[in-house]
Amino acid sequence: MPLETSRSGHPIAVAIVEDEASVRVGLRRLCESLGLKATVYASGPEFIDSLAVGGDPPDCLLLDAHMPQMTGLEVHQHLVESGVLVPTLIYTADDAPEVEARYRASGVSGYLHKPLAGDLLLAAIQQAMPPA
Amino acid sequence: MSELRPGYDPEADAGIIPLAPGLLLFTPAILLGNAASGLLQYPEVGAAVLFPPYAILTGALVLTARRDWIWYILLGAIAHFFTHWPQWTLTWVVLADVANIARALTAALLLHWAFGGPPRLESVWALGLFILGAVMVGPAVGATLGAADVMLHGGATTFWVPWRSWFMSNALTGLTLLPALVLTIAGAPSLWSRRIERRRILEAVLLTVALVVTCAVALLWRGRHAWHVALPLYSPLPVLIWAALRFGPAGASLALTAVAFGAIWAADRGTGPFAATGTDANILLLQVFLLLTTLPVLCIAAVNSGRHKVVQLYHALLASLHDHVAILDAHGIVLEVNDSWRRFADSAIVERFQRVGVGDDYVAACRSAAERGDTTAIRTLAGIQGVLHHESRRFEMEYDDEQDGRRERYALSLEALARPDGGVVVTRANVTARRQTLMQIEEQRRELSHLARVAVLGQLSGALAHELNQPLTSISSNAEAARRLLKRQPADLDELDAILGDIASEDQRAAQVIRRLRALLKRGETHLQPMDTRELLSEVLELAHAELITRRVTATALVARDLPPVLGDRVQLQQVFLNLIINACEAMNTTAAADRRLTLIANADARNNILISIRDFGTGIPSTLLERLFEPFVTTKPEGLGLGLSISRTIVAAHGGRLWAENNADRGATMYCLLSSGLLRRDGDTPTQPLTLESSPASISPPAHHSLAP
Numbered sequence: 003m004p005l006e007t008s009r010s011g012h013p014i015a016v017a018i019v020e021d022e023a024s025v026r027v028g029l030r031r032l033c034e035s036l037g038l039k040a041t042v043y044a045s046g047p048e049f050i051d052s053l054a055v056g057g058d059p060p061d062c063l064l065l066d067a068h069m070p071q072m073t074g075l076e077v078h079q080h081l082v083e084s085g086v087l088v089p090t091l092i093y094t095a096d097d098a099p100e101v102e103a104r105y106r107a108s109g110v111s112g113y114l115h116k117p118l119a120g121d122l123l124l125a126a127i128q129q130a131m132p133p134a
Numbered sequence: 135m136s137e138l139r140p141g142y143d144p145e146a147d148a149g150i151i152p153l154a155p156g157l158l159l160f161t162p163a164i165l166l167g168n169a170a171s172g173l174l175q176y177p178e179v180g181a182a183v184l185f186p187p188y189a190i191l192t193g194a195l196v197l198t199a200r201r202d203w204i205w206y207i208l209l210g211a212i213a214h215f216f217t218h219w220p221q222w223t224l225t226w227v228v229l230a231d232v233a234n235i236a237r238a239l240t241a242a243l244l245l246h247w248a249f250g251g252p253p254r255l256e257s258v259w260a261l262g263l264f265i266l267g268a269v270m271v272g273p274a275v276g277a278t279l280g281a282a283d284v285m286l287h288g289g290a291t292t293f294w295v296p297w298r299s300w301f302m303s304n305a306l307t308g309l310t311l312l313p314a315l316v317l318t319i320a321g322a323p324s325l326w327s328r329r330i331e332r333r334r335i336l337e338a339v340l341l342t343v344a345l346v347v348t349c350a351v352a353l354l355w356r357g358r359h360a361w362h363v364a365l366p367l368y369s370p371l372p373v374l375i376w377a378a379l380r381f382g383p384a385g386a387s388l389a390l391t392a393v394a395f396g397a398i399w400a401a402d403r404g405t406g407p408f409a410a411t412g413t414d415a416n417i418l419l420l421q422v423f424l425l426l427t428t429l430p431v432l433c434i435a436a437v438n439s440g441r442h443k444v445v446q447l448y449h450a451l452l453a454s455l456h457d458h459v460a461i462l463d464a465h466g467i468v469l470e471v472n473d474s475w476r477r478f479a480d481s482a483i484v485e486r487f488q489r490v491g492v493g494d495d496y497v498a499a500c501r502s503a504a505e506r507g508d509t510t511a512i513r514t515l516a517g518i519q520g521v522l523h524h525e526s527r528r529f530e531m532e533y534d535d536e537q538d539g540r541r542e543r544y545a546l547s548l549e550a551l552a553r554p555d556g557g558v559v560v561t562r563a564n565v566t567a568r569r570q571t572l573m574q575i576e577e578q579r580r581e582l583s584h585l586a587r588v589a590v591l592g593q594l595s596g597a598l599a600h601e602l603n604q605p606l607t608s609i610s611s612n613a614e615a616a617r618r619l620l621k622r623q624p625a626d627l628d629e630l631d632a633i634l635g636d637i638a639s640e641d642q643r644a645a646q647v648i649r650r651l652r653a654l655l656k657r658g659e660t661h662l663q664p665m666d667t668r669e670l671l672s673e674v675l676e677l678a679h680a681e682l683i684t685r686r687v688t689a690t691a692l693v694a695r696d697l698p699p700v701l702g703d704r705v706q707l708q709q710v711f712l713n714l715i716i717n718a719c720e721a722m723n724t725t726a727a728a729d730r731r732l733t734l735i736a737n738a739d740a741r742n743n744i745l746i747s748i749r750d751f752g753t754g755i756p757s758t759l760l761e762r763l764f765e766p767f768v769t770t771k772p773e774g775l776g777l778g779l780s781i782s783r784t785i786v787a788a789h790g791g792r793l794w795a796e797n798n799a800d801r802g803a804t805m806y807c808l809l810s811s812g813l814l815r816r817d818g819d820t821p822t823q824p825l826t827l828e829s830s831p832a833s834i835s836p837p838a839h840h841s842l843a844p
Contacts, residue, residue, distance in 0.1 A: 022604055024639075025607050027608070028609070032615045035614070035618035036618070070683050095603035096596065119610070
């Protein structure tokens with residue numbers, strides 16, 4: 003099975019930040035089955051710390067909107083403020099229109115509803131990433 | 135026994151006769167009385183056998199207001215003055231007037247003090263007070279002044295002789311004519327207002343005839359033998375006792391007055407047993423005879439009248455009771471039943487053992503019904519025997535009875551009769567309506583509690599959708615990954631196995647969430663059962679978990695390790711704690727996100743009471759609301775309905791617990807819920823160690839996905 007590749011020809015690296023273990027594992031498996039290279043983090047601070055110790059930013063960031071400590075939006079804003087520019091997708095169970103509007107206004111690349119369908123996720127990732 | 139409370143109350147100085155009709159009645163009476171006093175007099179000192187003006191003036195004073203007394207005293211003095219002047223010298227008459235006034239005034243004041251109004255001779259004690267004032271002290275004062283007057287004007291050689299004759303004539307008047315006047319006039323209004331039975335009028339007429347005949351025999355019949363003189367003296371006595379027993383003190387004193395006047399009239403005409411010699415000694419004999427007849431007859435009348443009042447009250451009391459009442463003796467024989475009982479027993483619809491009346495053996499009736507297998511009779515019998523054998527003072531039971539196809543509910547209570555002979559009072563009340571009301575209230579309470587629960591879930595709906603979406607997201611991601619994995623060659627079977635395992639467990643988790651929601655949404659009966667307190671609280675925290683995250687509230691739970699189980703209804707207690715947690719969250723809406731902390735602490739005391747506190751760091755509760763917070767429709771929230779806390783308190787109270795709020799010393803408020811444990815500590819057991827948080831703090835483990843320790 004071919005891996006989805008980025009411009010550089012490497013497999014697309016996706017970072018998943020999700021507080022709940024079972025969802026985290028499920029999403030990692032889904033991404034891997036889609037041919038992506040998935041790294042998972044249990045919280046926003048954990049991901050931010052991984053960048054701070056010199057880790058490479060992923061090609062695309064997948065954020066759970068609903069997390070203790072830092073919400074998905076807060077993680078995104080933190081990254082923007084610290085100059086890390088990563089295509090970011092936020093997913094949530096909340097389908098209220100005003101919530102979607104808020105996320106779109108914040109400058110994230112995409113907004114997804116839970117549960118996540120594989121092809122929609124892939125399409126959103128590809129769309130979020132800068133054109134080759 | 136006596137209801138007399140001696141003392142004068144000027145506020146109550148009303149009098150039962152107003153001035154105008156009083157004077158209209160008094161004037162002819164006092165003139166007639168003065169005329170009658172000349173009927174039979176002591177030849178030596180000029181004192182009458184009976185002195186009606188004393189009774190008339192004293193009676194007038196007793197029956198009227200004090201502010202009017204001066205008119206009666208003046209009128210009485212004038213009438214007496216012109217009766218005797220100019221036969222007597224001016225000073226003699228004036229001094230006799232003074233003696234008359236002093237006597238009547240003394241007696242009237244003493245009677246006012248003793249009775250606070252017109253005297254009622256309904257006990258021996260009351261009769262004693264009356265005699266002291268009107269028969270002894272009043273006449274003694276008059277006799278002292280009168281005898282001094284007689285001595286001053288040379289009417290007698292010794293003080294004792296005029297004193298005795300004055301005293302005797304007024305004492306006799308005070309004992310016969312005075313009560314006759316006062317009791318008749320005071321009792322007249324109630325006599326008019328009531329319809330008098332014809333039988334009673336007939337009896338009064340017969341009594342009068344009998345009295346006239348016996349008096350005629352006693353006073354007019356001249357026999358030849360000595361016993362012909364003595365015997366007739368006592369012939370009016372049976373008639374007098376008849377009057378005393380049937381017509382009370384008023385009737386007795388009227389009859390006694392009639393006998394006294396008859397005797398005086400006969401003696402004056404020179405007939406009857408007292409006319410034999412016509413001397414002072416003979417008149418004294420007449421007075422002593424009348425006094426000694428009057429005293430026991432009035433005593434009988436007073437005692438009987440008091441007894442009659444008590445019996446009347448007793449019957450009125452029984453008749454006024456709406457409940458069915460029966461009084462049993464120590465053997466279970468029915469002594470008395472009230473009208474309600476009788477009507478109930480007479481209605482054909484009731485069980486036979488309940489159809490007992492006066493004289494029936496209630497215990498035997500219950501026993502025979504119990505032997506036929508009547509469960510109500512079996513329970514009643516056990517209760518009656520318990521009370522009759524002094525095993526308990528009181529027994530209560532409720533039972534259903536089918537009547538005309540209707541189901542009626544009765545409450546039966548048995549109470550030991552507080553008297554030396556023992557016995558039981560049986561009271562039966564129809565409580566069908568009361569029970570229906572109670573059931574309706576309970577139903578409404580349940581309905582309201584359910585609505586409140588649904589409202590709580592409504593508040594949580596966003597968070598609960600999230601809670602359900604988590605396992606669904608996991609399942610869908612895993613399932614899709616598995617499908618793609620299957621297309622690879624070779625398929626990674628170990629990974630597929632792990633995926634399917636995760637799908638199954640996430641499915642269970644979703645089902646669990648749905649089950650809990652269903653339980654909370656359901657309208658159910660209350661089921662009290664002992665449950666693990668930790669488990670209860672962790673379930674609540676799981677339900678609230680998503681809401682806490684949404685509201686950015688960091689929750690900490692400190693639950694004592696060996697918390698005893700709590701006895702209660704799981705769903706209702708979950709409702710209470712969910713409500714408290716949501717309230718705590720809402721109280722922190724304006725608190726900075728970093729400070730939104732909620733602490734749940736649960737521990738038990740030595741008596742196995744469980745204290746659960748939920749502390750927030752919000753704005754606190756305004757002190758004016760702190761007391762009223764648990765009343766319905768009192769709320770601190772602009773959009774709140776104010777029912778959550780009042781229903782929560784009702785639920786906790788129904789569990790035998792307490793729910794209250796306190797403001798914290800620094801910031802925010804704490805809700806306390808005290809619940810009793812299902813585990814009762816037996817005496818002799820070592821008490822459960824008081825659990826201090828320092829020694830055994832324990833985080834609830836199941837909701838591992840939220841912050842549990844500070």
